[in-house]
Amino acid sequence: METNTIYRGRLIDHVQLVVRDVGASKRFYTAIFEALGIPLGGEGEGFFWADELFISSQTSPAARGVLTGPTHLAFQAKDRPSVDRFHAAALAAGGKDHGAPGVRPYHPGYYAAFALDPDGNNIEAVHHGPAERSAESIVVRF
Incomplete structure (x- = not known):
């Protein structure tokens, strides 16, 4: 397996999703990655990856035969039209x-869309842009 550049000091090194049907997942993720301008990193028998997201079949040696549960992943989009795409x-x-x-x-400015992948994972694309001016303003308190 070929790897991309390794970046040290990140909070997350990689995420792996173990899926029932790697072909269906590849069709789904390839489509959304293309819409977001993210290239597919590579693939092999029963797996593929892009950046630090690895998706493998249940029979992959890295999966140990266990599916991952429903997960929420959010991808950053460069603009609102990318979220729409x-x-x-x-x-x-x-x-x-x-x-x-x-x-x-x-x-303010949080523009997003959500879709469930073939395994029921909640996949989001978000653009953290400037807030639109409107008659009502959103106040968020933490």
């Missing part, structure tokens, strides 16, 4: 709508 690509590639593109109340 992500959502359309996810649905066209077999994903299920879990939240259409739109502004969310998490903080």
Whole structure:
């Protein structure tokens, strides 16, 4: 297996999803990665990866025969149209709508869309852009 550049000092080194049908997952993730401008890093028998996300079949030696449970992953998008493209690509590639593109109340300018992948993982694309001016303002307190 070939690897990309290793970056030291990150909070997350990599994430692995173990899926029932690696072909269905590859169609889904390849479509959303293309919409977000993320290249596929590589693939082999029963697995593929992009950046630090590894997706493998249940029979992969790295999976130990156990599926991962429902997970939430959020990918950063460069702009709002990328979020829109992500959502359309996810649905066209077999994903299920879990939240259409739109502004969310998490903080001003949070624009996101959600889709469930073929295994039920909640996959999000988010753009942290400037807040739109409107008659109502969103106040988020932590």
